[in-house]
Amino acid sequence: MGIIKLIIIVFFVWAGFWLLKKFRKPVDHIEQKSSTNKMLACSICKVHVPENEAVIQDDKVFCSKQCLR
Ligand SMILES: [Zn+2]
Secondary structure, eight states, X not given: OHHHHHHHHHHHHHHHHHHHHHHHHHHHHHHHHHHXXXXXXXXXXXXXXXXXXXXXXXXXXXXXXXXXX
């Protein structure tokens, strides 16, 4: 009887860690997505563009080189 109880406890501990891993992954993914996809508004046409695609000159944000001119 003692061994069966031990197996049940080990199983629940393992299942607990597995669930913790499973639920942690999507949270990390969302945090990463929100920090890298910062949206900036163009100072000419007010279109929102991702920070990595925006053209920044003299502390002003432009959506493309067309608005920069
Ligand atoms: Zn623009």
